[in-house]
Amino acid sequence: MPGESRSMYLYEGHRVTVSDLLEAGLLEAGAKLRFTRKRIGVTFDATVTGTGRIRLEPGGDEFRSPSGAAMVAAGMRAVDGWRAWVVVGENRLLDAVRQEFLDRTMSADRRSADGDRQRVHERLRQARDRADRQEPERITVRELLKLWGATDRGDQIGQIEADLANHGLVTSPSFRAVTLDTVVSLTTPPDEPEPAPEELPSTEDDEGEGDLNVRLTVGxxxxxxxxxxxxxxxxxxxxxxxxxxxxxxxxxxxxxxxxxxxxxxxxxxxxxxxxxxxxxxxxxxxxxxxxxxxxxxxxxxxxxxxxxxxxxxxxxxAVTGIVTTADVARRYGEMATPFFQLGELDRTLRWILRRVLDLPTVQPLCGRAIKTFDQLAFGDYRRILEDKQVWERLGWPLNRQTFIARLDEIRLIRNSVMHFHPDPLSEDAVEKLRNFTTLLHRYRDPG
Structure with a gap:
């Protein structure tokens, strides 16, 4: 990866692949792999190809991910292939090779890597050690997100899931499908989950990266x-x-x-x-x-x-919760309120600018071509109001820099809301929307 360090590579939410292990010299093309289902005494063999794929033997079917190869080989619905395949001759799991890759990457880039990345890596290593000892760490979803500096399950969720997966960890229950204050366990997937006879084994070969998983769940x-x-x-x-x-x-x-x-x-x-x-x-x-x-x-x-x-x-x-129609009404109210407020802000800002300015004045100030005021977005509002002459024409007795700073916060809130995150907007953010709307109503008429 020319021009970027390994740690930055992982920081971008990349899940370690067999190709990464080959490139790092931790695995050789032609290496033999073996997956043994001890419960039924059946063994499956595979070979690592020069392109970093896993070829089942016999048969020749190739897979990019260890899990995809293990699921098809065993005819199972779900298998953690990293903890299923053993490197023949070395007698260690692919998971152990992956962990060595992570350790080497963080160690080699220790001087240049982000300190937060090092902290997350060490914390997840400790969590994995506890999980292997059958003493899994228990933590609220809210505290889990804080490890990455996140307050909700927003844009960083891909990075969080990749980091957990790279350390062979899952949360039980799934941290996506519960409330922020639910306590989850950082654990490893079961070695041999019960097969589901009524379902065919999954042929998805992406370690879960193909699932958008943007659902709002009962939990x-x-x-x-x-x-x-x-x-x-x-x-x-x-x-x-x-x-x-x-x-x-x-x-x-x-x-x-x-x-x-x-x-x-x-x-x-x-x-x-x-x-x-x-x-x-x-x-x-x-x-x-x-x-x-x-x-x-x-x-x-x-x-x-x-x-x-x-x-x-x-x-x-086990029955551990209840959801009522009142709960649903409250959640949809939490989700709908910011939409209505942002819509009102958008219409009010557009109405103000249309009354004070003409289109030829606005067009050069936008960072893109627009033909009508209806095409303006929050980024355009910021660029327009940053102009000193425009601000003076408004005649507002307000500090322009402070106003623009809050408008930029509103723009970021808008982006978060429009990404349909499963967690409700914080009360602080909702209050900022309310206060900004009130301010605009007070000064919307030109002085």
Whole structure:
């Protein structure tokens, strides 16, 4: 990679490939690989080609990623190929070779590499050591993101996932599909996940890089830290007390964390007591839909519309959360508010400029060709208002530099919102939008 260091190469979100190991001299073309499924006593062989691909033997099918090769060879739905293939003769996993590549890269560039990159590398090495000892580190998603200086699952998410993958780590549950305050474990994928007979093995050969994964999931709306519940043998007094103390509208009825009997609601309790004043919880149970935390929210909306709630299971299939129509309304409100505010700001700025300026004055100030005021964007507003003569024509008793600085913050907020990140905009950012709108309304008429 001429002109850039290895560390910068990795910094750009690149996942280590077999080609990288060949280029670094840590693996040779023609090297033999072996994948043994100890549970059933079956072995698969492969060869590393000169182009950095893995060729299955016999058969000759070639794959760019170790995982793609392992999945097809074993006919399994998901396999971490880096921890499946062993380099014959060296008796070490491809994962160990990858780790040596990472260590060498960071060591060679220690003087020039970003200190934050070194810190992330060392922290993930420690997390991997703990995972290998079956003592995985537990951390909130919010704290995990802070390792990369991120506050939400925005544009840096590709870098974060690449860094985790390069160290052979995953989060359980998936940090994409839960709330920011959910605690996740930094662990390694299971050595031999249970196959899914009803599904064909994936032929995707990109280590997951082909999945856009921009979904809003059920788990993004609710913490997976437990759910209020009663047993089927409980009294209605117990259920009512639990609901009143916690301001619940419904309560799960469980015989165990994975054994859902249904739920009780205020309506089902009232109907049960109307039928029988001495009714128990068992008499008030209604059906409750159970969905996995990583299920697409849009797929669950029809059920929520009919039943008003769903119970949510975590990565261990235990019921640990609940999502209601109120939760959905709140989240969509959080997502919609910035859109409306930005739309109002956009229209107001355009209206102000149209009243004060003519198009020939505006056109040279934009960094691109425009034919109408309707083509102006937030970047154009900044360039136009940076012009001293334009600012003086507005006649606003405001500091131009301070105003432009805030307008630039608004532009960055706009970019974040339009990228449809799964996390709601921070209250601080929402407040900046509100205050800027109020300011524009105050001075929108020319003085």
């Amino acid at each position: 993004n709306l609710t913490p997976l830290d437990g759910v209020g519940s009663v047993s089927p043998n409980s009294s209605l007094d117990e259920a009512v007390t639990e609901m009143l103390l916690n301001d619940y509208s419904q309560l799960a009825v469980l015989s165990g964390p994975r054994n859902v009997r249904g739920a009780v609601t205020w309506r089902s309790i009232a109907e049960a007591m109307h039928r029988n004043p001495g009714a128990a919880v068992a008499d008030a149970i209604v059906r409750a839909e159970v969905v996995a935390y990583d299920r697409d929210l849009v797929e669950v909306l029809p059920t929520l519309q009919q039943q008003e709630f769903v119970l949510v299971t975590d990565q261990h299939k």
